[in-house]
Amino acid sequence: MMRETLVRKIDALLYRRGFALADARKLMRNQILLAAGGSALALMGTGFSTWGLSFAAGTLIISVNFWWLAKAAQQLVKVRDGAVFTLLTLFYGRLVLTGVAIAALVAWLGASVFGLLAGLSTVVINATLWGVLQIRHKVPATGNGKEA
């Protein structure tokens, strides 16, 4: 019940923020839940250690990146001229900002590199899970051979 309410609230927020496509909204919602749940687990599990904080920072950075990317991709598919230029400008802009954030974390704040990498991998986990679930839904269940 509580989970359904949370999912509905996140979906409503995403819809208001421009995630008009249902599947894109679902993907972003999964990323938010994975990042929040993973960060909470890492922080509680490691007792707010450097690893846990680095993991949370990694999930935050990659989730912001993914939000920006998903929102832009929904618009860019419909654009007729200059879509690739806009995409590349956004990509390099995001990369520079991510670079500054990660450099600050690694070089000056002494973040755990492995924690950061694990946090940054949440988006890959989310996308892989999504792909696997889609394939599982598409593949029909194998029968017992007596259907014909």
Next chain:
Amino acid sequence: MRKSLLMTLAMVLVASAAYASDAPAAAGAAVGPTAAWATAIGMAVAAGLCGLGQGMGLKAACEGTARNPEAGGKLTVTLILGLAFIESLAIYALVVNLILLFVKPLGA
């Protein structure tokens, strides 16, 4: 022509690395500048190729949507997934390069 250009580029890169290893402070101090060169080249290659991949993916998605507008929703989700994977590669390369530059696992 292209082959000779690539050969020249490879020779220049190998030569600069070899000269860097013959630097005055041979006992480990040369790792610094070499790591700086390696990170610069590594990040340039990663960013360039990931940008190329993203551009090609978007181009294909735009063409697909133009041919079959009804499949636009599915194409967009697939595009987002592809772009996310490519972007993750670029960010991994960035992290590895920053580790080489700041954490210095190969020495001072």
